[in-house]
Amino acid sequence: MNQQDEQFRKLMQNYRPQRAPVDFSKRVMDQIHALPKLEYKPVFGKWFLTIFLSVFAGFVAVVLFMSGSARPATEAPGLLDKVPQVELEVFNEAHKEVLGWLAQLPSVLIFALMVVAVLLVFDHLLNRRMHQRKL
Amino acid sequence: MNQPDDNFYIARVLGGDTASYSYLVDRYQDLVFGLALKMLRNQEDAQEMAQDSFVKAYRSLATYRQESKFSTWLYRITYNGCISLMRKRKLEVRSMDEQQLTDGDEARLNEQLTGMDKALVEKLLQEALAKLPELEQVLITLYYYEDQKVEEISHITGLSDSNVKVKIHRARKKMYALLHQSYEEGIFSPV
Numbered sequence: 001m002n003q004q005d006e007q008f009r010k011l012m013q014n015y016r017p018q019r020a021p022v023d024f025s026k027r028v029m030d031q032i033h034a035l036p037k038l039e040y041k042p043v044f045g046k047w048f049l050t051i052f053l054s055v056f057a058g059f060v061a062v063v064l065f066m067s068g069s070a071r072p073a074t075e076a077p078g079l080l081d082k083v084p085q086v087e088l089e090v091f092n093e094a095h096k097e098v099l100g101w102l103a104q105l106p107s108v109l110i111f112a113l114m115v116v117a118v119l120l121v122f123d124h125l126l127n128r129r130m131h132q133r134k135l
Numbered sequence: 136m137n138q139p140d141d142n143f144y145i146a147r148v149l150g151g152d153t154a155s156y157s158y159l160v161d162r163y164q165d166l167v168f169g170l171a172l173k174m175l176r177n178q179e180d181a182q183e184m185a186q187d188s189f190v191k192a193y194r195s196l197a198t199y200r201q202e203s204k205f206s207t208w209l210y211r212i213t214y215n216g217c218i219s220l221m222r223k224r225k226l227e228v229r230s231m232d233e234q235q236l237t238d239g240d241e242a243r244l245n246e247q248l249t250g251m252d253k254a255l256v257e258k259l260l261q262e263a264l265a266k267l268p269e270l271e272q273v274l275i276t277l278y279y280y281e282d283q284k285v286e287e288i289s290h291i292t293g294l295s296d297s298n299v300k301v302k303i304h305r306a307r308k309k310m311y312a313l314l315h316q317s318y319e320e321g322i323f324s325p326v
């Protein structure tokens with residue numbers, strides 16, 4: 001900063017900007033309190049994805065175990081012998097069946113479903129981000 | 136005891152404590168109102184613009200990234216609002232005849248002013264400032280009164296750093312010219 005700047009800055013210390021009206025702060029806060037609460041609400045609630053994934057995982061597990069054959073008895077039978085053996089082939093068949101079913105659907109519908117899925121994931125991420133910002 | 140900084144209140148507002156925003160309003164109301172008044176030259180418009188700026192800042196608070204000071208961000212909102220209103224109303228930026236003093240004249244005038252009654256100098260500064268075009272009033276206030284840096288003013292106004300420097304220099308020269316004019320006309324006399 002040069003000398004002229006410095007001397008003018010000192011001179012400007014005599015300046016007083018015009019003050020805002022006395023009730024200015026109150027008016028602003030009244031306006032803010034009157035605003036509608038724009039709280040972000042996700043399409044799915046907080047626990048939805050957790051419960052949905054748990055149910056889905058449980059369903060897959062049940063299908064796998066139900067379709068499996070019983071474990072052959074060994075010489076020394078243990079607790080696990082009572083649990084049916086998992087038949088992973090079922091997984092493969094289900095996969096093929098779903099693909100075949102999807103192939104019958106119009107591509108527009110599949111695209112729409114994919115968009116919805118992406119939006120729901122985005123919604124979930126956005127909700128988490130908003131939550132983190134608040135913290 | 137030191138008052139908490141802006142970020143403390145911002146965090147509280149984002150955490151749901153809306154009332155904390157009033158601390159920020161109290162802190163910056165005069166400066167925001169002053170900025171709007173300099174640009175719009177009308178009390179009612181300035182008050183409305185200043186209020187709108189605070190409400191707008193509140194609504195966008197979640198997007199404030201703290202890359203600049205809160206005051207800089209708030210001034211930018213106010214400045215842009217004023218510019219939009221001026222464009223909408225087709226208000227023209229006033230110009231004035233330039234009569235420049237040498238650095239030596241400025242220093243002498245400065246000495247004369249320093250020896251005068253503060254209230255009188257304040258009045259003179261108010262009057263001289265009011266005669267400047269809107270942008271120059273804003274630049275003078277931000278740079279010389281509020282101690283904002285050139286980069287911050289550049290962020291508020293959208294002008295380049297070098298442009299801000301040039302305009303500040305010209306505005307200061309004009310201020311001295313106006314103060315000198317008042318002195319020559321005998322509007323004030325030393326106490």
